[in-house]
Amino acid sequence: MRVKVRLFARLREIVGSAEIERDVPPGATLAVVWDQLAADFPALAPYRGSISAAVNADYARLQAPVGDGDEVAFLPPVSGG
Amino acid sequence: MAAPLSLDALTTVVVESTDGPVGGVSSFLGLVRGENLGRRVRFLEYEAYDALALKVLARIEQEARAQWPSATVGIHHRTGRVEIGEASIAIVAASAHRADAFAVCRYAIERVKQILPVWKHEHFDDGETWVEGATADPDDEAARQEARRRACA
Numbered sequence: 001m002r003v004k005v006r007l008f009a010r011l012r013e014i015v016g017s018a019e020i021e022r023d024v025p026p027g028a029t030l031a032v033v034w035d036q037l038a039a040d041f042p043a044l045a046p047y048r049g050s051i052s053a054a055v056n057a058d059y060a061r062l063q064a065p066v067g068d069g070d071e072v073a074f075l076p077p078v079s080g081g
Numbered sequence: 082m083a084a085p086l087s088l089d090a091l092t093t094v095v096v097e098s099t100d101g102p103v104g105g106v107s108s109f110l111g112l113v114r115g116e117n118l119g120r121r122v123r124f125l126e127y128e129a130y131d132a133l134a135l136k137v138l139a140r141i142e143q144e145a146r147a148q149w150p151s152a153t154v155g156i157h158h159r160t161g162r163v164e165i166g167e168a169s170i171a172i173v174a175a176s177a178h179r180a181d182a183f184a185v186c187r188y189a190i191e192r193v194k195q196i197l198p199v200w201k202h203e204h205f206d207d208g209e210t211w212v213e214g215a216t217a218d219p220d221d222e223a224a225r226q227e228a229r230r231r232a233c234a
Contacts, residue, residue: 006130008128008130008198008200009128009200009202009211009213010200010211010213012128013211050213050216051216052198052216052217052218054130054133054198057130057132057133057136058133058136059133059217059218059219059220073130073133075130075198075217076200076211076213077213077214077215077216077217078194078195078196078197078198078199078200078214078215078216078217079199079200079201079211079212079213079214079215080127080129080158080170080193080194080197080198080199080200080201081111081158081169081170081190081193081194081197081199
């Protein structure tokens with residue numbers, strides 16, 4: 001199945017794009033999507049312990065499953081204000 | 082939002098949307114500093130995950146209402162380029178009494194720092210860097226309690 005992955009701030013710069021399509025196995029969790037991405041972009045790997053994630057613009061745990069066509073987002077630590 | 086922030090406009094909206102009597106209004110403006118950790122900052126750029134940020138702002142307003150039922154809060158955050166001395170965030174809290182207005186204002190900025198999906202990009206004379214603060218987890222009860230503790234300190 002296919003998901004849209006959105007990336008922000010430093011993560012966006014590492015991947016070189018704000019939004020990419022990714023093929024992931026059926027039943028994949030957010031963690032699987034991230035690990036596949038980090039395998040292709042090794043500079044992402046150090047963020048494994050500090051990212052947040054969202055599915056369809058709602059915060060979600062890395063253990064949460066993703067579905068075909070979902071918008072997945074990975075967020076580095078936030079710094080608003 | 083991309084336009085400059087107006088405390089007056091936000092105050093009007095917040096006061097008019099408060100159900101009960103308003104006896105106190107507290108506000109907070111966060112300004113862009115021209116210096117951070119000893120380096121001269123030329124300007125900032127803010128990036129946001131807009132769709133999620135709007136939901137998180139609504140969540141923070143709802144959390145505040147649950148804790149301080151007589152209070153209403155409004156939060157505006159800039160995105161894009163923000164110059165030194167300009168406001169990056171405006172918060173207004175209105176309540177029947179001053180104590181709740183102050184508390185809600187403080188609670189809101191602490192929660193923004195913890196969970197709002199916004200990122201600050203600092204531009205210096207000789208480079209740039211993304212500021213990385215808190216790992217956002219809206220369900221982290223300890224973080225929420227810390228925001229409440231600071232609000233009531």
